[in-house]
Amino acid sequence: MDLYFKDKDITGMLVILPSNEIYFEEEMENYNFSTAKSLKLKAALGLNKRRVVEEGVCASDLAIKGLDYLFLNGKLKREDIDALLFVTQSPDYIMPPTSNVIQGHFNLKQDIICLDINQGCAGFIVGLNQAFMLLDQPSISKVILINADVLSPKVSKRDRNSNPLIGDAASITIIEKSSNKTEIFGTIKMDGTGAFSLQIPAGGAKLPISSETSEMVEDVSGNFRSKENLVMKGDDVFNFVQTEVPPMIESLLNTAKVDKEEVxxxxxxxxxxxxxxxxxxxxxxxxxxxxxxxxxxxGNSSGVTIPIVTWFNAEHEVKQKRLKICFSGFGVGLTWASLIMDVGPFSFCEMIEY
Structure with missing residues (x-):
């Protein structure tokens, strides 16, 4: 599905990272794997260290820390927020929505839209699309997009496929109406036939948590996990990304009439x-x-990785000039989505620690 938006802009971006850092070597003994093979895995996938929360920290805690920082430093005014989008696959509760919990915590105005979006790897793109659509309303001028995932507690420490990869993080992105006469080209696709390539089997209504779901079981590759843990079919995910993402980007570039070197x-x-x-x-x-x-x-913090990679690699550039960026997310769902847009100069692009 092709999407098109006009006169919208990202004006600021904040990344919130846990201060707790774990190195790959600290956890190698948990894996049913030789040291030599573990180090080969580290080199092949580009593993080293990851950020994970302390016990008891939830996705909303990271988001609240970030909003506190923006309010206290004059980078965002509470009364200016017309919509608050919270994109996560690790909500605080089944009910109420975490976006409402955050709105209540800060006693934001009642004339506001709060919305939780259950999306993961493509969640930043899905959230931006929703923000752009909301900004078409005359009464909405500023949307706050919060991406936050705390998935490390859901990963088995004895699963070498997932545990060395997964990190926790949050981001806050400010999206506003623009006078720059911007054009934004997007595309999004979904394929539920591959939904179980990435999943946490237990914990929902289909399979409630019980003593049986917490039992650790060894798979054919020597990983140990329970049905309450994240399970990833690595080969399926790799083939999906290699098959679907490049043609999506090529199609988007053609639609936007942008040469790939212009990005x-x-x-x-x-x-x-x-x-x-x-x-x-x-x-x-x-x-x-x-x-x-x-x-x-x-680490891989699901939908938050796109704001992180933007801050980590273009923090100064995006505050100083206009850049043409192709954003793309792909994974759990299966969902794959992309946007091409001009961004910057941001009023802020920063990272704080929790």
Missing amino acids: DYYMFHQPNKFMLNKVADKIGVNRDKIPSNVVENF
Whole structure:
């Protein structure tokens, strides 16, 4: 599905990272794998360290920390928020919506739209699309998009497929109406036939948590996890990304009438370095234009990886000038989505620690 928006702008971006840092070598003994093979895995996927929350910290805690920072430093006014979007796959509660919890915490105005969106790897793109649509309303001028995921508690420490990859993080993106006469081209696709390539089997209504769901079981590759843990079919996900993402980007470039070399950065979701390098080669762009350095420094934090890769690689540029960026997210759902837009100068692009 092709999408098109006009006269909308991202005006600021804040990343919130846990201060707790774990190195790959600290957890190698948990894996049913030799040291040599573990280090080979580390090199192949670009693993090193990741950020994870302390026990008891929820996605809303990271978001509230970020909003507190923006309010206290005069970067955002409470009364200016017309919509608050909270994109996560690790909500605080089944009910109420976490967006309403945050709105209540700050006693924001009642004349506001609060919306939780259950999306993961493509959640930043889905959230931007929703923000752009809301901004078409005359009564909405500023949308706050919060992406936050705390998935590390849902990953088995004995699962070498997922545990070394997963990080926790949040981001806050400010989206507003623009006088710059901007054009934004987008595309989004979904395929539920592959929904179970990435899943947490237990914990919802279909399979409630019980003593049976917490039992640790060894898979054919020697990983141990329970039905309450994240399970990823790595080969399926890799093949999906390599098959679907490059043609999506090529189609989007054609629709937007943009040459691939005109794009300053391709800020993509960060599954791992190996996968992103292969995508860059298939698209036919220099690997430097598709930064792949987030997992090795912070971990894969689902939809938050796109704001992180933007801050980490273009913090100063995006505050100083206009850039043409292709944002793309792909994964759980299965969902894959992209946007091409001009961004900057941002009023802020920063990181704070929780």
